[in-house]
Amino acid sequence: MESGYRKYTADVASGTLRYKYELPFLKGLSLEGFASIIKTVNYNKAFNYIWEYFERNSDGEIVQKTSRTVEDIGLREDFSQSTRITLNTKLGYETVIDEVHRINAFVAYEQMEYKDNYFWAQRLGYDSAQIDQLFAGSTDRSNWNNNGSASESARQNYFGRASYDFDRKYLLGFNFRYDGSPIFPKETRWGFFPGVSAGWVLSNESFMPENIFSNLKIRGSWGQLGNDRVDPFQYVGAFGYSNGWVVNGNDVRGIAATTTPNPNITWEVSETTDIGLEVGLMDNRLTFEADVYHTKTSDILGRRQASIPGYTGLVLPDENIGEMESKGIEFQAGYKQNVGNLNINLSANYSYNENKIIYFDEVPQAELYQKLEGNPIGSELVYKAIGIYRTQADLDNNVSYPNASLGGLIFADLNDDGIIDGNDRYRFPASGFPTSQFGFTMGLDYKSFDLTMLVQGQDGAKWRLDNGFSTGANGNGLEYVALNSYNLDNTDAILPRIRPTGVAAENNDFWYRTATWVRFKSFELGYNFPQDVMTQIGMSGLRLYVSGENLFMIYNNLEKYGAGDPEFLQGKGASYPNLRTLGFGLNLTF
Template identity: 30%
Template sequence: MNLDHKATSRLSIGTSISLTHSKTNRVEGDQSLHGPLPNGISTPAVFSVYNSDGTYNQSGPYSNAVSIINEAINQNFSNRALANAFLEYRILDGLTFSTKWGIDFLNFREHAYESTKTVQGARYNGLGFETYSNVSNLVSNNTLKYTFDIKASAIEVLAGYSFEKKQAVSSFIRAQDFADPSLQYINSASTIVSASSGASSSGIRSYFGRVNYNLKDRYLVTLSARLDGSSKFSEKNRNGFFPAVSAAWRISQEPFFNADKISELKIRGSFGLTGNDDIPSFLYASLYGNTTYAGLPAIYPSSIPNPDLKWETTAQSDLGIDVGLFDDRLVFGVDVYYKKTKDLLLDRPLPGSTGYSSITENIGEIENKGLEFSLNTENLKDRKLRWHTNLNFSLNRNKVLKLYNGQAIDDLGRGSNRIEEGQPIGIFYSYEWFGVDPSTGDVVYADKNFDGKITSDDRTKIGNPHPSFIYGMTNSFTYGNFDLSIFLQGVQGNDVFNGTRLFLESLQGGDNQLAVINERWKKPGDITRIPRATNDPVAAAQNKRVSSRFLEDGSYLRVKNVSLSYTLNRQKWMHDKINSLRFFVTGQNLLTFTNYSGLDPEVNYRGDDNAVVGTDFFTYPQARSFVFGINASF
């Protein structure tokens, strides 16, 4: 719901409110061996789904995938409220005060239960989980803006203050030994295995200012600066100062410019600093968790404090040109940029002997440089039929410039990603695969240090998860009241580590195997890429090393979105109180063209972790979906 009201000639107010309730039935997650997809793929086909008496067959090496789908419940319930309000008051001509407030509140509950018909549930006589969380995010933005003219110059000066406060409270409980499988809630269990609760909060406050200068709509300059203070850093490092400047010259507005077919010509440049504080709260302080010891409550240090954490800062320079031709029926833009990031925030893995898995640090410096190109064309501009095309292309090259302690960071993820000076961040770093020895049937790896042995010292860069370039194209058609949009998305030149193949071509562990293992080495002289089957654990482990054998080209072209809509003629079909009525159908992820052998080349088993990208480990493919809907305005 949106409500805007002009109370007086000087005062405007408004609000928007959105309420949503959702229920999601989920299955056990991917990227592990616990969900139905990895279990279904990994269980050999000789194990039937059901026993002769109709019960689930759990005699295979993995859980019965059908039993997980049918007998494991994972339901998510969420209630979300979004509310925004604004007030804008014109104090004097050209002087305006504006305040905007917003609240985002999320109530979340997860209910999970595995009956005794699953392997996990049978082990614990029924297993249940309950998770509750309440998350709120309050945002306030307050500005004072003054606009005025001096001869041919238009000037806008803005000053402001904003803050954001996030709070989260959560609780979790796990129970087992359920008396009745139809009673799946925690109070029906006789044993509480574990319970915990916690709270976190963070905040950021900002002072900012901006000056826009426009001379004759030809020369444009913007100066801005902001001072941000984040609660995620200790008091000595809390504040970050981030200035920026940009300028543009519209050559096409100059009196001397006389090119009829060029409707717009502008060159522009900018330089600025930005900050990043995307880490958990209070890592600068000593944090403690709760547990039990000898049946008694206890606490333990849950992380290593790092009071030296500071803002991650990026300095970026841009240079671009915009060109419009034929009354802007053809418009293109080219941008080149250079970004240098200092004090990169990242988790550094720690040896198990420390008692901790990692510590968050400002680990070093990286650079990103690249080019972006966009093209917009109006191909047809008929009264009934219109056709518009948007093309975009970008390439980026990144490199780790410096690691502050001088040591590379190894073994980040299942594909052995690595952070190393002079290399792109998150390169694949492991053993170089040279094929299968025709005489022995064992895998041959590159002996990089020529010592006659294959050890960790022989690891090397084997691939790059970052693409050479990415591109996209949208074609939009309008015919009468019909609209059709087709969006294609492409990625070229990146490597993907297929961790699924690592398991399904290893010829060990009782896993189901891909059909390609029928081409395995069987006798001396065989030429093949699949090593021998062996019950020698040393040889089997040697042949299963993470290596370039499992790297593949992750390039793809995907029909990402197709949308068809029809808008009713208002004068012919609609009541006076209805402004517009539109019916639409949208399809997502309809087709993918790729040479990648896995289920989906667009993968990253570690989510948003920029240091661990391009690994596929039993990852669910993106769903093909269809949405039917109606848009109405009154």
């Protein structure tokens, strides 16, 4: 009997109309823009039937079980559609004066409208897997369910840029954005975000020695950007249905305030300063770039947790109260070389980033080392593990938490009060985002053949090993955990006992691992048929190619745990991995 299925269908139709007009009364002045529309329709269908699986019972015998013993067999269909319309127009001007003054500027306007709607329907109680339609489900209306919603949004943006180049030596630039968002009230809806830049091309100076640098440039920039990606309309006091009302002795649904409005809510602002260096040698066959940057984000939207206690019962809106900073460095290097008919193009990049929270309205902590401020985003409160209780002596000679037992983790008494409790937790950087990312690209051309390859990797993201096991149809666990956990026959195990309870089960730093990996990300090998052959058959070009994505891991320090793709890891490897794909195709040009 079939176990069911899930089908996902997406239909997308899009179109763009572009225009450009050179204004005749001033050379270099032009008007251009576009209008685009994207229509998306999604239809999903999931039929959850039963399936058989096997597990061991308490006597160690392998027995057959049936899934879905609690929830009934069911069919669900989802439908959604959306429309996005974008209008853009730009007035640009560029000119060169006396061959040394180069001016380039534009101002532009863009608006976007977006609408969508969504609904789904479901029935339970199917007697057969043969008819997977809603009407074939239970006729009992208590087994029916449905829901739906709709939303709409719009944006208006004015933006522009002006740049000045004197004799290809001295560079100046200015840019701005004036963005309007319906997420904020009219008084604070618009945000102005400027930026400036400057550069000095030393390689074009007369005092620089010839034939050393083909490019040597120092550049710097400062700019602001706004962010409005928060829940919309928090400046409006909202009402909604609420249970818990009693009228004439009966429980009824009433209407109550669901939010506390904030009429002053406005944009988050990120301010970035960047200093860079560009170097080109051997007629730019060898290039190098380095950037150092610092970003300070202020007016971060967040909810107060300390200054307004939870017992007030208020559902608080976001306020512009948070502040954080990030800083990092980026490197890029490239090399180009022609050897006869072989063209070689190599490039590599590396980036390192770190961040910390400067201000957050957090609940006061018992110990200073528990504050979120000063720590990276994603830091968790965890116990510090210093070992495993392997013998009775370990239990006797350490400060222990209630019900500590053999096989459990030993936690450090960080505040030295002789008690293991919540005050001994500290802030641990547990973010799943990497601190370092790197990549290498190689491109080769030989006569009519071309080959490109990409290798990429990362370091610094944290992954939490899960030592739990669950039974039933959804049961799963890692083999590494099963073979390396503490038990009476393996008291020297690497891992503590499986799934402890109480304080022993609390989050702690023992389980976190730093993910470091390098992946052969992609390649494409192509062949272009000779032009004379194409001309004879009435074609401009024909290219055959074979390509691949996510081919294999070159290095993965988490491989021994068997938890799957390190780029999308979860504790027991339950996340869907990157798909390895191979493609074949051809490009025809007439």
